Amino acid sequence: MKLKFNLYVELIFGFFSLLGLAVRYWAVPEFSFGLHVVFAIAQFLAFNLIWIFYYWLDYKLNQVMPFEKGVARRVVVQLLLGWGVMKVFLIPMGLVMLFAAIPSITNYINKLNIVFIGLTAFFGSTVMNAGFIAMHFLKRWKENAVRAANLEKEKAQVQFNTLKNQVNPHFLFNSLASLDTLIQENPALARQFVHQLSKVYRYVLQSQEKGLVPLETEVDFVNNYISLLKARFDGSLRVHFQIPDELYERQIVPVTLQVLIENAIKHNVISKEHPLQIEVAANENQLVVTNTICKKKKIKIETSNGYGLNNLKALYHYLSKEDVQVEESADRFTVRVPWAVEGAS
Structure with a gap:
C-alpha cells in the first residue's frame, strides 16, 4: 500500500x-x-x-x-x-x-x-x-x-478502414469503362490513365497502416484521382485548390479529400450544362471543401461509400479537438474538416 x-x-x-x-x-x-x-x-x-x-x-x-x-x-x-x-x-x-x-x-x-x-x-x-x-x-x-470512448473510436476506425479499402467499386467500374474507350481512341492517354489508376490504389494500400498523413501527400493522391474523374466526365468536373504553402504539413486522415469529392459527385448532376465545381481551401483551423449544388432527382445507393461522410465525421470526432462541420445553402455545400491531432481524443 x-x-x-x-x-x-x-x-x-x-x-x-x-x-x-x-x-x-x-x-x-x-x-x-x-x-x-x-x-x-x-x-x-x-x-x-x-x-x-x-x-x-x-x-x-x-x-x-x-x-x-x-x-x-x-x-x-x-x-x-x-x-x-x-x-x-x-x-x-x-x-x-x-x-x-x-x-x-x-x-x-x-x-x-x-x-x-x-x-x-x-x-x-x-x-x-x-x-x-x-x-x-x-x-x-x-x-x-x-x-466506451475507445470502443467508439475503434468502431469508427474500422468503418473508415473499410471505406478506404473500397475506394468505391463503382468508381473502379467507371474507370475501367473509360479505359476501354481510351485504349481504342488514344493508346498513349490510356497508358497514362492506367498509371494514374495504379497510383490511386497504391496510395490506398500504403495508407492502411497510417492513421494520419500530411495534407501534401493527400493532395498528390487526390490529383491522380481527379485526373481519372476528369477523363470520365469530359471537362464537366472542375476542382480548384487554394491552400497556403505553410499548411501542407498539417495532418489529415487518409482519403479524406477523396471521400468528400466522391460525396459531391454522387449527389449532384454533372454535365456540360451543369458542371460540378469543387473548391478545396485551407486555413489555420480547418480544411474546407465546397461544391456547387445541382442535386440528382433520385440517388441510388451504389455502395457502402454512401456512408462515407458520416464515417469521416465519426472518426474526426476522436482525432481532433473540433468536429466536422457541414453547411448547405441553396447553391453551395461546404464541409469543414478540422486538422487531425494524433491522440486528441
Missing part, C-alpha cells in the same frame, strides 16, 4: 480543525488560547490518523472483498468495520490521552459531551468511509467512460 499526499483532504481537515478551534474557544473560554491551539493541532493529527486507518481498511477490503464480488456487502462491511473500530478503539483511546494530558478537563466532560463526541465520530466515520466508496465508483465511472 502506497499512501499518497492529498492536498484537498488536508485542506478539509485544516478547515474543520480551525472551525473546532473557534467553537471550543467560544464554548470553553476558561482554557487559554494556547491550549485551544493544542487541541486544534491534536484534532488535525487525529483526522489524519483516522484517514490513514480508513485508507488502509479500504486497501485491504479491495484485496479480500472487492466491489466486483458484491457492492452491497462491501459497503455494509466497510461501514460496520469503520464504526466498530471508531467506537471500540479510537474514541476511548482519544479520551484517555486527553484526560492524561489535561486532568482538569474532567470538569468539563459530562455524559452529554461524550454523546456529542460519539455522534461526531460516528458521522465523521460515515463521511470518510463514504468518501472512499464514492472515489471507487468515480474511478470506475471514469474507466468505463474511457473504455
Whole structure:
C-alpha cells in the first residue's frame, strides 16, 4: 500500500480543525488560547490518523472483498468495520490521552459531551468511509467512460478502414469503362490513365497502416484521382485548390479529400450544362471543401461509400479537438474538416 499526499483532504481537515478551534474557544473560554491551539493541532493529527486507518481498511477490503464480488456487502462491511473500530478503539483511546494530558478537563466532560463526541465520530466515520466508496465508483465511472470512448473510436476506425479499402467499386467500374474507350481512341492517354489508376490504389494500400498523413501527400493522391474523374466526365468536373504553402504539413486522415469529392459527385448532376465545381481551401483551423449544388432527382445507393461522410465525421470526432462541420445553402455545400491531432481524443 502506497499512501499518497492529498492536498484537498488536508485542506478539509485544516478547515474543520480551525472551525473546532473557534467553537471550543467560544464554548470553553476558561482554557487559554494556547491550549485551544493544542487541541486544534491534536484534532488535525487525529483526522489524519483516522484517514490513514480508513485508507488502509479500504486497501485491504479491495484485496479480500472487492466491489466486483458484491457492492452491497462491501459497503455494509466497510461501514460496520469503520464504526466498530471508531467506537471500540479510537474514541476511548482519544479520551484517555486527553484526560492524561489535561486532568482538569474532567470538569468539563459530562455524559452529554461524550454523546456529542460519539455522534461526531460516528458521522465523521460515515463521511470518510463514504468518501472512499464514492472515489471507487468515480474511478470506475471514469474507466468505463474511457473504455466506451475507445470502443467508439475503434468502431469508427474500422468503418473508415473499410471505406478506404473500397475506394468505391463503382468508381473502379467507371474507370475501367473509360479505359476501354481510351485504349481504342488514344493508346498513349490510356497508358497514362492506367498509371494514374495504379497510383490511386497504391496510395490506398500504403495508407492502411497510417492513421494520419500530411495534407501534401493527400493532395498528390487526390490529383491522380481527379485526373481519372476528369477523363470520365469530359471537362464537366472542375476542382480548384487554394491552400497556403505553410499548411501542407498539417495532418489529415487518409482519403479524406477523396471521400468528400466522391460525396459531391454522387449527389449532384454533372454535365456540360451543369458542371460540378469543387473548391478545396485551407486555413489555420480547418480544411474546407465546397461544391456547387445541382442535386440528382433520385440517388441510388451504389455502395457502402454512401456512408462515407458520416464515417469521416465519426472518426474526426476522436482525432481532433473540433468536429466536422457541414453547411448547405441553396447553391453551395461546404464541409469543414478540422486538422487531425494524433491522440486528441
